[in-house]
Amino acid sequence: MASKDRKPLLTIKGLKTYFPVKSGFLGKTKTYVQAVNDINLTIYKGETLGLVGESGCGKTTLGKTILQLYKPTEGEMVYEFADGPKNLEKLDNKEMDEARRKIQIVFQDPQSSLNPSFTIYQSLSDPLKKFGVKTKEERRKIIGDLLEAVNMRREYMDRYPHEFSGGQRQRIGIARALCINPELVICDEAVSALDVSIQAQVLNLLKKLKEERDLTYIFITHDLSVVEYISDRIAVMYLGRIVELADADELYHHTVHPYTQALLSAIPVADIHHKKNRILLEGDVPSPMSPPSGCHFHGRCKQCQEICKKEKPELKKYEINGRDHYIACHFAEENIRKACEKDE
Amino acid sequence: MSTSSKNARLNRKFDQIRRMEESGELKKKKSGNRALRKLLNNRLAIIGGVIFLLILLACIAAPLLTSYSPKAVDMKSILKAPSSAHLFGTDKIGRDVFARVLYGGRMSIAIGFGSALGCAAIGVLLGCYSAYRGGWFDSLMVRISEVFMSIPQLILVMMLVAILGQSAKNIVIIFVICGWGSCFRMARSQVLSIREEEYVQSLKVFGLNPFVICYKHILPNALSPIIVNVTLSTAMFILEEAALSFLGLGVPMEIPTWGNILNAAQDMYTLQNNWWMWLPTGIVVSLFVMSINFMGDGIRDTTDPTQQG
Numbered sequence: 296m297a298s299k300d301r302k303p304l305l306t307i308k309g310l311k312t313y314f315p316v317k318s319g320f321l322g323k324t325k326t327y328v329q330a331v332n333d334i335n336l337t338i339y340k341g342e343t344l345g346l347v348g349e350s351g352c353g354k355t356t357l358g359k360t361i362l363q364l365y366k367p368t369e370g371e372m373v374y375e376f377a378d379g380p381k382n383l384e385k386l387d388n389k390e391m392d393e394a395r396r397k398i399q400i401v402f403q404d405p406q407s408s409l410n411p412s413f414t415i416y417q418s419l420s421d422p423l424k425k426f427g428v429k430t431k432e433e434r435r436k437i438i439g440d441l442l443e444a445v446n447m448r449r450e451y452m453d454r455y456p457h458e459f460s461g462g463q464r465q466r467i468g469i470a471r472a473l474c475i476n477p478e479l480v481i482c483d484e485a486v487s488a489l490d491v492s493i494q495a496q497v498l499n500l501l502k503k504l505k506e507e508r509d510l511t512y513i514f515i516t517h518d519l520s521v522v523e524y525i526s527d528r529i530a531v532m533y534l535g536r537i538v539e540l541a542d543a544d545e546l547y548h549h550t551v552h553p554y555t556q557a558l559l560s561a562i563p564v565a566d567i568h569h570k571k572n573r574i575l576l577e578g579d580v581p582s583p584m585s586p587p588s589g590c591h592f593h594g595r596c597k598q599c600q601e602i603c604k605k606e607k608p609e610l611k612k613y614e615i616n617g618r619d620h621y622i623a624c625h626f627a628e629e630n631i632r633k634a635c636e637k638d639e
Numbered sequence: 640m641s642t643s644s645k646n647a648r649l650n651r652k653f654d655q656i657r658r659m660e661e662s663g664e665l666k667k668k669k670s671g672n673r674a675l676r677k678l679l680n681n682r683l684a685i686i687g688g689v690i691f692l693l694i695l696l697a698c699i700a701a702p703l704l705t706s707y708s709p710k711a712v713d714m715k716s717i718l719k720a721p722s723s724a725h726l727f728g729t730d731k732i733g734r735d736v737f738a739r740v741l742y743g744g745r746m747s748i749a750i751g752f753g754s755a756l757g758c759a760a761i762g763v764l765l766g767c768y769s770a771y772r773g774g775w776f777d778s779l780m781v782r783i784s785e786v787f788m789s790i791p792q793l794i795l796v797m798m799l800v801a802i803l804g805q806s807a808k809n810i811v812i813i814f815v816i817c818g819w820g821s822c823f824r825m826a827r828s829q830v831l832s833i834r835e836e837e838y839v840q841s842l843k844v845f846g847l848n849p850f851v852i853c854y855k856h857i858l859p860n861a862l863s864p865i866i867v868n869v870t871l872s873t874a875m876f877i878l879e880e881a882a883l884s885f886l887g888l889g890v891p892m893e894i895p896t897w898g899n900i901l902n903a904a905q906d907m908y909t910l911q912n913n914w915w916m917w918l919p920t921g922i923v924v925s926l927f928v929m930s931i932n933f934m935g936d937g938i939r940d941t942t943d944p945t946q947q948g
Contacts, residue, residue: 362844395846402837410838412859412942418838421855422845471841 301339303375304479304511305361310334310370312353312360316584328583330356332535333370335610338479340375343505343512345526345543347519347558351580353535354515358481361513362400363391374398396426399477403484405464409456415442415467416452419474426475441470444507445500462493466500473504481513486521498525519562523547531555534583534591537610540621549615549634551622553596590625598626677941684937690930694923698744707735709742709895721915728915730903740920743895748927750807750896751877754814759869761815762822767861769823770830771853780823788820796888805891810883814876825868829861863942870935874928897924 311334313327330353338344346354359365361372363383372383374394386394402408410418416438423434439449445466456464465485472480482501486494502525505512516522522529523543530540531554539552550556557574576595581587587594593603602625610623615631624630678684697704705726713733721728727736769780796813803809833839834857842852881898883889885905890896900920903909909916 359840364840364843392846395844398844400841400844402841404837408837408841410856410860413856421847421851422842425845425847468841475845 301342303337304340305338305375306373306380307334307336307338307361308371308373310336310357310360310372311368312356312365313368326584327368329535329586330583331360331367332583332586334535334537336530336537336540338511338513340478341509341511342527343514343525345522345529346513346515346532347517347522347529348532349517349558349580351583352532353583354517354532355483357532358400358483358513358515361481362398363394392426396475397477398479398481399472399475400481400483401465401468401472401485404488405461405468406488408468409464411456414453414455419452419471422471423474437474438470441474442467444473444504445470462489462496465489465493465497469497469500469504473508476508477510479511479513481515483515484517485514487516487518494521501525519558531558534580534586536591536623537621538592538623540610542618545615545618545620548638549620549631551613551620551627551630551634552624553598553630554592590623598630600625674941678937681937681940683933684940687930687933687937690926691934694744694927694930695748698741698748701738701741701745705735705738705741707738709734709739710893711735718913718916720913727919728913730900730916731909736900736916736919739895739900740897740923743897743900743920744923744927746807746890746894747877747880747897747924750811750814750880750890751873753811754818754876755869755873757811757815758818758822758872759865761819762824763826763858763865765819766823766826767830767853767858768850770827771834771849771857777827781827784820784823787816790817792817793886793888796883800888805888807890807894807896810880810889814879818872818876822865822868822872826861826865829864830857833857833860859942863939866938866942867935870931870938873931877924877928 310331311329312331313329316326316328317323318325332353334357336344346357348354356365360367361383367384373380374383374397376390376393376397381390383394409415416435419438419441420434423437428434428437435452438452442449442451447463447466447470451459451463451467456467459467465488469485485501486497489497498521501512504510512525514522514525526543528541529543529546530537531546531552532538533554539546539550539555541549546555547559550559553574557576560572560574574597578595581591581594587604588607589605590596590599590603590608593599596603606625608623608625608627610621611627613620613622613627613631615635620631622630707725711734713729715733716725716729717731717733719725719729719733725735725737727740730736730739765780765784769777792813795817796810799809799813830853839852839857842856847856877897880889880896881901884892884896884898885902889898892899897920901917901924903916
């Protein structure tokens, strides 16, 4: 995709989502889990943005904040509706429904993402009813079409979730997200619970649906090979912040941030002659309740200097061979130089 | 016959079966409600249901089955053993025990079921919403339920009897006031775990009405332990009614209930010499309670959607 003529779909500015931790006899709020900590991000129409990071770094919280399942503590999210941009938090009820029609989610766990006591038709019926599909025949037609779109048979709509396999259920979850024709679909670890062959099947389905229905994806995952396959751009998160953001191939070619380097070095390669240069990180991710000062990554970073402990690096824009690359590191320029040396 | 032709024949047959299976011809056309079909397949539940219905109908149709009045005193036939005139014999003041069991059943069953359903209705309605909504509303409801559960039942009974007088209706009210808390907690704990399931999250993303999510989508999945609880507490309330009646605080003595009948036979002499005063009644009570439990199990299985049927 040409990078200049993209239209932004969702712009996130300074977003913070904190969860209060109550303790003590009177339940006084003492500390906060800083799950999403000052995120600036623009999602363009028609792209697939991969969001990677290890567990507990706030990927899912970010997704659920966009869906308004969690209330953001600070910051704003501006979505481009047909009649102009609006802040997602300041919508009246009618506009809120419009936003719900536009943004949908595919969940991680195929076991719990469908109501076990309802057939597929019954499960999908209420949302459709809410969004204006009044008659039963119409609803059955829409659900049948959707099931065919995700490569399943129409008749399956009268079956119960326990009659399906994991991959099938995940495809039904995708069908549910698509039932009211959204623009932006957040795939929250959508393939992580499936085994590899089914993963490929579902990923290809997602790609196909994206082209057919002109969708935009935010693809949340911890699996780097999956994200490389499906994403146009990739954002790497660490402890509630974005540390590196670039086009997918650019990120894999010129890996700048030390954390991203460590992550990418951990991708298994199916080649016995491949010599591994694994960067092993020491220690664990610090607690998001009391994140370290300065750069969140400084405790585990080999390049750590005094400045890293004191100052928080901002996510700055750099250009590598004419392509945009956002990095939050005090030593970005030095690392860019190193990354480019490898090219030659 | 050669093996290859045999194989070919088997293969043809296999293909045919597979074709039929895929086109759905093999499956019998399922008719009617899935839950009902599953319930009918459960033999124990059917037996329970039959016993339950027999006793229930006998109690309702009591005037057709016996010509005696449960309250009619007949001093000429005191403590008569069972005979064709008095099926279950007579008690100390010559009342027909069979008639008393039938008429008493009406009252006992009504009290037991009424209280259990009352508890369940209040407990489930509040518990489900409270857990789904969470926050201050939930903590408030939990505290309130704790207050109600911590009131000593006997003192409440005595208070209400003193204020309102002794009656079956008051007993039910007292049972519901003291009992809804446990049902509330059960429903709440069920919904607390279900509301984190992803399908609930997805309904929230669609922005459905919280009452629709709560009572239509979550409740059916939370129902099975609650139904079992209702059946068990029906049995419990029948026994509790008997205990209160024994203390003279329950249903007034002149109204026959199973509890009142059994309590007439509390002294050692009756127990040893007049078995007909307590044994048939005891058997009826046990059968009834057992049949309710069988039915409860059956209903629990049908409401469990992961069990196929």
